[in-house]
Amino acid sequence: MGGPGGCHLFPGTLQGYALEWFAKLPEKSIQDYADLKKKFIAQFVQQKKRQRSHLEAHLIKQRESESLRNFITGYTEECQKIPGLPESQQVSGFTLALLPGELQDELSKRIPLTFQEAIDKAFDFIRSKETTSLVRGIAKKEKFGRGLASEEHKEEHLDREERFQQYIKDISIVNLVKCPRDLLNTETVCTTFKPPSPMAFKSGKKNMNQYCEFHEDHGHDTNAYRQLKWEIKRALDEGKLEHLVPGAKQTRKTFAWQRKVVEEDDDPGEPEVHVYMVHE
Template sequence: MDHRIEELARDQSRPTVRAFSSRTSFTDDVMGAPAPRGFKMPTIPQYDGTTDPVDHLETFRAMMLLHGASDGFLCWAFPITLTGAARDWYSRIKPSSVSNFEDFGDDLVRHFMSSRRLRKTTASLMALRQEDNEPLKVFVRRFNREALQVPNLDPSAAMSALLAGARSNDFRHSVARQNPHSLADLMAGAEEYIAVEETLATLDLTQRRTSEDKNLTKQRRDDKAPASRREKSPQRREENFTPLNTSRRHILAAISDEEFMRWPGRMISKGNRRDPSKYCRFHRDHRHDTDESWQLKKEIEQLIGRGYLKKYVRSDGRKPERREKSPQGHSPRRSQLPPTRNKSPLPSSS
């Protein structure tokens, strides 16, 4: 290509140039236009007629004007960028009919009008809508790409289209207050709002994760706590048990010799944390009263569910809760303890 340009750019005063001009599509004035000093043809993609001709013309013009090319030089250098169907079109142009590049380009655009891409308009922007699951940031960037393709876009029209398409009322109010004077101002204001929104969302997520981590840590700590300590957790106190017509210590005394009765193992809490004024006949140890034992409550509830102890179920919905206390500093008499049975102990949880 550079070799062909160099041949065309040789001394324009030679008679061979004028003799050749009568066999080309260009006028003598166009063919007499000199090439810029030290000109080297830039790399420009060739046009075959299948894409938008306006894009090719604008790319060619911008690259050539950057090198100081005249209008006439644009004309006789342009055919070098044509190939395929576009080259065939050029070969059919009448001799000496092209006198300026503007008309030359208009003829190309009219011939390949079907290859032009659809140009964006303000109406196409007004049809844009933020999808249900589309983040505001993604929608604004999609809107900006469309808006950049609208020639001579009025800022007020762009703002109206953006506000109509966005789903967030807070975003609409924020953009409307800024009164942007250009598309760049509009996009800058939108990006600023999005940045603040993302910062607040990050802070909220951080706080939520911190709260969840604290709850998880507490749950793990409670799971590792001794059984007698877990017994007092709010979750356990909130559970509803079947109403009984007598205290659990009386039920325990009545069923202590039954085969279905399962006895727990010894509590594992430290001795200095046990209340010597309280005694549990179910665990046979100090720390809480028999009626306060969470594990005894669960055991009786399970036995009721299995069909035992129905005679102890209260029908009026009231549930008596009476604490059993041993004398201060003294344990109940050993004769009051349930007999020791050769049964596998339950794991103690309280």
């Protein structure tokens, strides 16, 4: 066999790595059959001297830094260089060459019948991991976005609280004969107070040992609630609680709680007065 016909028939006799070598030859790089023969012998004469063993398929290992895609390509090329390698050894060699993990465990439990089946399972595994990674990335991004919104809300709340605390600090010290809790429970003007703001806790938990009658809920003490103190201060400025200030002159208006006639004792004596401070 020789001449142009030999060049056309020659590829049909090749397989594996030899066929791949022939397919990669540059265009018009073969002059005639003699030139093809010479180049073929030069390429494979070393392999003729040393025949690769089937056991070499089990010496191929996936490197720690090597991606699964690259390893599949590299393993397939190496197997093509081993003439007559049984497919069963290709499958077993591929399974043992993988880095320990989920894919190796799956191929060991359900051994593929063909090397193509093993490759298909490997690519399914890659796509599954890529999808999971993508979903986690989206979820992380959404969580990060919610976290930013939460932080912005928290900062906004703290800003409001800081402004309110600063506002409270400007309240002048006032002496009253009732503490905020008693005042809240006995004075009619307290029904005009603005509703309290929702409770906020730095620790995220309520203090069940303290109760606020303004909120009607646990969390802090009534006498310590700043908004209540501010409402009391506003009522004082409007003259609605002037009768609770020790030494203040009585206005012409007589409040209902003051309309108490002392009949049992003409001289009740000096009443006991408790003085409370409304300040921060």
